[in-house]
Amino acid sequence: MLAETLTDGYAIPDGCYDELLGPDGRAHPHVAALARALERLGPEALLAAGRRRDAIFMQQGITFEVSGSDGERRDRPFPLDLVPRVLTAGEWTVIKRGLAQRIRALNAFVDDVYHSREIVRAGVLPWSLVVSRPSFARPVHGIRAPGGVYTHVCGCDLVRGGDGGWRVLEDNVRTPSGISYVLENRLAMTRLMPELFAGQRVRPVDNYPSLLLEALQAVAPAAEGEPTVVLWTPGPLNGAYFEHAFLAREMGIELVEASDLVVRDATCYMRTTAGLKRVHTIYRRLDDDFIDPLAFRPDSMLGVPGLIRAYRAGAVAIANAVGTGVADDKAVYHYVPEMIRFYLAEEPILQNVPTYLLSDAKLRAWVLERLHELVVKPTSESGGKGVFIGPQASAAELEHQALLIQASPELFIAQELVHLSTVPTETGDGRLAPRHVDLRPFALFGEEIRIVPGGLTRVALQEGSMIVNSSRGGGSKDTWVLEDGDAPEPSVPALAAREPPRLPDVRFGGWHGQAQQQQ
Amino acid sequence: MQFTIRYLSRYLYESDVVDNINALRVRPASTPTQHVDDFTLRLTPEARQYRHEDYFGTEVVEFEITRPHRELVIDALAHVRTEPAAEPTDADWAAVTEAAYRDAGSEFLVQTDEAPDHPLLAELERALAGATGPLGAALLVSELIPDRLDYRPGATYVDSPLAHVLDIGAGVCQDFVHLGLHLLRGRGIAARYVSGYLYTRGREADAGPHQVDGDGQPSVEVDTHAWIEALVPQEAERPRWIGIDPTNRGLAGERHVKIGHGRHYADVPPIKGVYRGLASSRLEASVTMTRV
Numbered sequence: 001m002l003a004e005t006l007t008d009g010y011a012i013p014d015g016c017y018d019e020l021l022g023p024d025g026r027a028h029p030h031v032a033a034l035a036r037a038l039e040r041l042g043p044e045a046l047l048a049a050g051r052r053r054d055a056i057f058m059q060q061g062i063t064f065e066v067s068g069s070d071g072e073r074r075d076r077p078f079p080l081d082l083v084p085r086v087l088t089a090g091e092w093t094v095i096k097r098g099l100a101q102r103i104r105a106l107n108a109f110v111d112d113v114y115h116s117r118e119i120v121r122a123g124v125l126p127w128s129l130v131v132s133r134p135s136f137a138r139p140v141h142g143i144r145a146p147g148g149v150y151t152h153v154c155g156c157d158l159v160r161g162g163d164g165g166w167r168v169l170e171d172n173v174r175t176p177s178g179i180s181y182v183l184e185n186r187l188a189m190t191r192l193m194p195e196l197f198a199g200q201r202v203r204p205v206d207n208y209p210s211l212l213l214e215a216l217q218a219v220a221p222a223a224e225g226e227p228t229v230v231l232w233t234p235g236p237l238n239g240a241y242f243e244h245a246f247l248a249r250e251m252g253i254e255l256v257e258a259s260d261l262v263v264r265d266a267t268c269y270m271r272t273t274a275g276l277k278r279v280h281t282i283y284r285r286l287d288d289d290f291i292d293p294l295a296f297r298p299d300s301m302l303g304v305p306g307l308i309r310a311y312r313a314g315a316v317a318i319a320n321a322v323g324t325g326v327a328d329d330k331a332v333y334h335y336v337p338e339m340i341r342f343y344l345a346e347e348p349i350l351q352n353v354p355t356y357l358l359s360d361a362k363l364r365a366w367v368l369e370r371l372h373e374l375v376v377k378p379t380s381e382s383g384g385k386g387v388f389i390g391p392q393a394s395a396a397e398l399e400h401q402a403l404l405i406q407a408s409p410e411l412f413i414a415q416e417l418v419h420l421s422t423v424p425t426e427t428g429d430g431r432l433a434p435r436h437v438d439l440r441p442f443a444l445f446g447e448e449i450r451i452v453p454g455g456l457t458r459v460a461l462q463e464g465s466m467i468v469n470s471s472r473g474g475g476s477k478d479t480w481v482l483e484d485g486d487a488p489e490p491s492v493p494a495l496a497a498r499e500p501p502r503l504p505d506v507r508f509g510g511w512h513g514q515a516q517q518q519q
Numbered sequence: 520m521q522f523t524i525r526y527l528s529r530y531l532y533e534s535d536v537v538d539n540i541n542a543l544r545v546r547p548a549s550t551p552t553q554h555v556d557d558f559t560l561r562l563t564p565e566a567r568q569y570r571h572e573d574y575f576g577t578e579v580v581e582f583e584i585t586r587p588h589r590e591l592v593i594d595a596l597a598h599v600r601t602e603p604a605a606e607p608t609d610a611d612w613a614a615v616t617e618a619a620y621r622d623a624g625s626e627f628l629v630q631t632d633e634a635p636d637h638p639l640l641a642e643l644e645r646a647l648a649g650a651t652g653p654l655g656a657a658l659l660v661s662e663l664i665p666d667r668l669d670y671r672p673g674a675t676y677v678d679s680p681l682a683h684v685l686d687i688g689a690g691v692c693q694d695f696v697h698l699g700l701h702l703l704r705g706r707g708i709a710a711r712y713v714s715g716y717l718y719t720r721g722r723e724a725d726a727g728p729h730q731v732d733g734d735g736q737p738s739v740e741v742d743t744h745a746w747i748e749a750l751v752p753q754e755a756e757r758p759r760w761i762g763i764d765p766t767n768r769g770l771a772g773e774r775h776v777k778i779g780h781g782r783h784y785a786d787v788p789p790i791k792g793v794y795r796g797l798a799s800s801r802l803e804a805s806v807t808m809t810r811v
Contacts, residue, residue, distance in 0.1 A: 131626035138786070141574035262538070264585060266569060294542050294581070294791055305540040305793045309569055309581050514530070514541060514792035516804060517677040518693040518714060518745040518784065 010424070012434050013464065017164040017421040019085065020434070030088045030482060037196050038083065043430025049082055049192045050426065056191075061242065062184055079475035080185050081425045082193055083432060085439075085457045089484030092453060095158065095166060098350030099441060100449040101340060103154050106173055106327045107445065108343040110150040113326055114141050124342050125335045132410065133332065134380050135174075135325025137288055139295035143312050143322075147219040147446075150321035152283075153212070154443045155179075155455075158350070160421035167351050167418065169438065171328040171336065173320060175285050178456040179208060179442045180243035181476050183250075189478040201483035203453035208442070209250035212283075215446025219317045220280035227280035230254045230270060232261070234286040234302070244285050253283075258290075263306035266313040281317040288322050293513070330413050331357060331379040354416045358409035367414045368402055375415045376401055389466070391417060420466050423477065425459055436460045438468050439479065454479035520773045521811040524716050526595040526743070528790065529803040535587035536796030544714065545743075545789050546578045547599045548777045556598040563592040577779025577787055589798075593790070598811075601773045607751055607761045609654035614752035615707045623758055624709025624750050631783040634701050637685040643667060643702055653708050657749040657763045660699045664765040668695065677784075692745045692766040693784055699747050699765045700783065709750035711780045713762065714787045717744035718774040718808045738809040743789045746771050748780060776808075 012018040020035065022028055027035045038046070057063060057077035087095075112119050113130055114137075120127045130136055155176030157169040186205050190197060213229065220227030233244035235257055248255035254270060261279065262269050269276035289297045295308040310316045326332065334355045337348045356374075358364045367374060376388040388401050405412050422434030441455030457477040458468035468474040526545045547555050560568060566582040573579050584591065614620060621628060634640055646663050650656035669689040677693075681701060684694040696712055703710040719741055746764040748771075753759050762771025781787040794800075 126622075128622065128625050128628075132629055138574035142572075263540075264583070265567065293793055294540060305538070306581070306583055312571060313569075512536075512794055512796070512800070514539075514790060514794065514800070515677045515788060516528070516743070516790050516802070517675075517691065518743050518789070 008431060010433060012422060013419070013436075015162045015419045016434070016436070017160055017162055017419075018423075018434055019160075019421055019437075020424045031086050033199060034084065034086060034196060037198065038424075038432070041193075041195065046082060046426055047430040053077070053080060053082065053188060053192055056188065060184075062181075078181060078184075078470070079461065080181075080188060081435075081459055081461075081475050081477045082189070083424050083426055084189065084196065084478040084480050085423050085437060086480045086482065087454065089482055091166075092481040094349065095441065096451050098166070098168075098348070099154075099156055099443050099451060101344065101346060101349050102156065102168065102171070102336060103151055103173075103443050103445060103449055105336065105339040105343050106154070106171060107149065107151045109332075109339050110173075110321065110324050110327050111144070111148060112343075114143065114323060119339065119342055122342065124338050125332075129331060130326060133326050133329045135288070135323070135329055137296075137323030137326070139292075139308055140311070140321075140323045143308075144314075145219070145321040146221050146314060146317040149219050149319075149445050150324050151327070152215055152219065152319035152321070152445050154445070155440045156443070158439045158441065159353070159418050160439075162419050164421070165351070167353050168336070169353055169418065170330065170333060172440075173324045173328045174287070175320065176440070176442070177240040177243050177285075178440055180246045182442070182452070182454065182456050182479070183208060183246075185476060185478045200480070202480045203483060205452045205454060208452045209247060211444050211450050211452065212247065213251040213253070215444040215450070216281045216283055216317075216319055218446030219319065221314055221317060223278075223280050228253075228270070228278060229281040229283065230256045230261075230279050232256050232258070232282050232284040232286065234290065238285070240285065247283075258302050258304050261304045261307070263304060263310045266306075266310045266315055268304070268307060268310045268316040279316060281319060283319045288325065291318075291322060329379055330355075330377050330381075331410075334413065353418055356414045358405055358412050358414060364405065364409055368405065371398055371402060371414075373417060375417050376405070376412050377415065379411055379413055389417070420460075420468075423457070423459065425461070425475075425477075427463075433463065435463070436466045436468065437477065453481035520718070521600050522598070522716075522718060522776060523809040523811055524595075524597045524599060524776060525805075525807045525809075526593070526597075526716075526789075527805050527807070528591075528593040530591040531801045531803070532589050532591075532794075532796065533798040533800075534796065535589060536794045536798055536800075537587050538583065538585055539588070539591055539792065539794035540583040541581065541593075541790055541792030543580045543582075543593065543595075543790055544573075544577050544779055544787055545593075545595045546580070546778065547597050547715070548577065548779055550777060552602045552604050553777060554600045556600065558595070558597045560596075561592075561594040563590070563594070564588050573779075575779055575781050575786060577781075599776050601776060603773050604762070604770075607654055607759060607770075608754045609652040610752035610754065611652055614758075615653055617752075620709075620750070620752055620758055626782055627709040627711045627750065628704055628707070629782075630701060630704050632681050632697055632701065634681045635685075637682065639667065639685045639688060640681075640701075643698075644705065647702055647706065650706075653706075653749070654751045654761065656706055656708060657703060657710075657747070657751065657761060658769065660702050660747075661763040661765045661768050661770075663702075664695045664699055665768055668698070670695075670766060677788075695765040696745045696747055697783060699763075703747070703749055711748050711760070712783050712787060713746050713748050713771075713775075713777055713780045714784075714789065715744055715746070715775055715777040715779075716806060716808060717741060717746075717764075717767070718776070718810065719767075738807055741806045741808055742804075743778075743806060744775070745784070746775060 054077045063075035151173045155172040159169045216229045231248040268279045290302045292303045292307040340348045372390045374390045378386040420436035423437045424432040425435035427433045437459045443451045457479045569581040671689040674689040684690040700710045748760040751761045764771045779787045
């Protein structure tokens with residue numbers, strides 16, 4: 001019945017696992033009910049819901065900027081596809097355990113790298129690799145983060161290969177973004193498509209802000225009474241400012257910028273109308289480079305001078321900790337399975353995508369021969385920047401990439417191409433077609449590791465495309481994890497939203513640098 | 520040799536400034552050939568001093584003066600004894616390609632400052648090509664740079680890029696060191712930036728004004744200085760960090776008092792600080808070294 005209407009011509013790309021239809025052309029049992037509900041709705045209702053979605057998102061400012069063909073930049077509603085992606089409780093259990101394991105290892109690695117370097121002394125990973133990472137943060141050498149937690153918020157990107165198995169594509173343990181879309185998508189779906197939820201037991205995600213606040217409070221240095229947590233944003237010009245403001249409001253904490261924070265006697269304070277107020281945990285949403293001009297870039301007057309001193313004194317927790325970027329570098333990624341074995345004495349639950357480091361001459365030659373079938377990534381970039389996809393490259397592009405690799409092999413890694421799984425997606429005419437997706441679950445590490453069910457599913461809206469980044473034509477989907485009849489996750493009471501107080505002006509204006517040349 | 524070193528910096532602001540926050544790296548290091556008997560630091564206005572050892576092992580003193588002030592005085596006094604280092608030996612070029620050497624050199628093998636294609640750089644690289652071994656190359660660098668570039672205070676700034684130094688063919692010790700580091704690393708030799716003090720008495724070219732203190736001891740006015748340590752493979756022992764001075768030619772010796780090292784200047788600046796206020800500042804800085 002399904003194949004005759006909504007999914008007419010639903011053609012699964014060769015070698016890909018489809019999350020709706022099995023090889024026999026029948027819906028997987030856990031999505032059969034959803035398929036029937038979509039069928040009952042029909043294309044017209046789906047299109048009408050799409051129009052309501054765009055109107056609501058524009059009105060609420062859930063948008064992102066795109067450049068039109070005329071070069072003009074304009075806001076578009078964030079493209080939420082109205083067909084949810086569904087994961088079973090069993091699948092989710094494996095993902096959750098696998099991620100928790102991986103994050104424990106990444107956290108141990110960050111601690112080790114800035115302290116005893118045991119993994120290097122054991123010969124598992126070369127020290128030269130660590131010190132050549134631009135994200136290796138020498139100013140935090142020897143500083144132990146409060147509670148021993150460094151990777152408070154992690155967003156690891158998962159993909160599903162042709163066999164349906166889950167693999168980790170990359171780790172994000174600096175300032176991963178996207179959680180606001182997870183929460184907004186769910187809210188929008190319950191309003192726009194309530195009929196899809198009928199009879200389904202979808203695990204809730206709306207307790208994320210409470211869990212985040214709990215984690216941030218759990219790592220706070222000792223406080224009399226409730227610790228003060230703030231969210232530090234680079235400001236309204238930042239691409240993720242919407243999310244910063246959203247999370248601060250949901251958690252009921254102050255949204256601050258550098259000029260609102262000050263260090264006195266190795267303690268961090270926030271300026272308020274009532275004077276200085278001690279800050280215990282900073283959830284920062286900006287890069288290490290801009291945190292403290294005394295410790296990092298001296299030309300950056302954006303930061304809070306002396307913050308690293310307060311951090312060294314253990315007077316303030318910074319989430320994520322300074323220097324975590326060394327753990328999600330793409331060359332270091334190659335070693336994560338070994339880290340799990342080394343620090344936890346466990347076998348990895350989630351596998352890496354096979355990755356090749358290019359500093360070895362033999363391996364490099366082998367990779368260059370297979371360049372047309374591999375993916376190449378710069379080691380120290382993120383957000384899909386500079387990614388080269390062999391099968392889609394022209395002869396000239398292949399040659400150019402080969403030259404880049406030969407010139408500086410240590411700046412790149414090569415990976416096997418993963419044929420991302422496909423999920424039914426509305427294609428603009430009310431009909432469904434398979435489109436490629438990935439998954440970014442958000443894990444929180446405070447007292448323990450907690451992961452809200454699901455995460456951000458990003459979908460490539462163009463037929464055949466595997467580029468899911470929203471800046472490059474990707475959309476997102478509500479991600480459902482179904483209950484399996486076991487006890488649900490313990491719920492955390494929701495917090496009341498409140499308006500942060502306005503902060504007073506700063507009398508002395510900007511910072512001046514002080515330096516002496518050596519003659 | 521035994522020295523008393525006084526580092527004195529006086530910042531004068533036109534009007535009140537606040538939140539004057541600084542990190543100092545001025546304390547001489549303790550090394551096998553250098554002993555620090557005493558180090559004191561006085562700040563005016565008074566401020567609490569926070570000390571820690573940084574990633575590279577340099578002692579850092581941080582302080583903050585939050586209340587309004589128009590003058591900041593940093594007054595450091597150190598008593599130091601230095602000894603000559605053992606004569607280094609050279610090795611063949613193959614030694615710097617060995618895994619153990621590259622492991623020991625680690626981050627000091629990696630270029631930190633971008634160097635453009637420049638005829639002067641190419642000329643220096645060609646001249647260096649004839650070096651017989653790593654130690655020979657290091658010594659040659661310490662000659663080539665003062666041969667081809669002018670020592671000219673005021674020609675460059677604290678953050679001048681190599682491109683600018685090459686363009687004008689001049690600079691100060693900091694620039695010479697950055698250029699030297701680039702040349703040595705380009706040959707696969709691990710090299711690091713050293714910050715310190717140099718007792719220059721008796722050198723005709725760059726000796727400062729002399730004075731004699733109450734006990735008849737010779738004192739000289741100097742500046743903080745910078746030179747290079749290159750990791751040189753040794754016969755029958757592990758590679759050793761050898762000091763060379765591209766401003767004064769040849770090996771660094773007993774007159775060189777080391778504060779610390781890093782990949783480049785930015786890892787070990789004598790002072791790094793910020794303050795808030797609408798005022799501009801004037802600096803009176805001096806370093807006085809007295810031979811005891």
